[in-house]
Amino acid sequence: MTTVVLLSWPLPYEATLKAHEVFQNTPHEGGEGRWALLRRRVIQHNIRVIATYYSCIEMDRVASLLDITKDEAESEISELVCSNFIEAKIDRPAGTVEFGKRKGTFDRLNSWAADVTSLLDRVDLCSHLIQKERMVHAARAKNAALLARNAS
Structure with a gap:
């Protein structure tokens, strides 16, 4: 022992x-x-x-x-x-x-696929956040234009 x-x-x-x-x-x-x-x-x-x-x-x-x-x-x-x-x-x-044990080709491929999926999920999230930011800015600009028109 x-x-x-x-x-x-x-x-x-x-x-x-x-x-x-x-x-x-x-x-x-x-x-x-x-x-x-x-x-x-x-x-x-x-x-x-x-x-x-x-x-x-x-x-x-x-x-x-x-x-x-x-x-x-x-x-x-x-x-x-x-x-x-x-x-x-x-x-x-x-x-x-x-x-530790080396990963086999199947395990490495699964790990790579999971990493690619994770990357694509993050890209998708970034795309949604950018679109949300654009919509917020467009709404603020529209609101500012309405306030300016009402003030004049």
């Missing part, structure tokens, strides 16, 4: 962990490699936690939450996406990451 909180790095109990024989080179070589792997797994855990809380987030914010560089964050997110642990889309020009 995983927790849904961000784990800080360096870990608060890092000295105790590093003293454990798993992270030492004495019984078996590669203790530093295992420590680096633990660090990567903590980063990947944190990315999965971020993905549960955010639908869209800037890469700068991801990097600051994970306390790593933007390039390292992008690399880890890409690896998690390729491994099918998370679903995300990185927009490099905008500097954002969108988490």
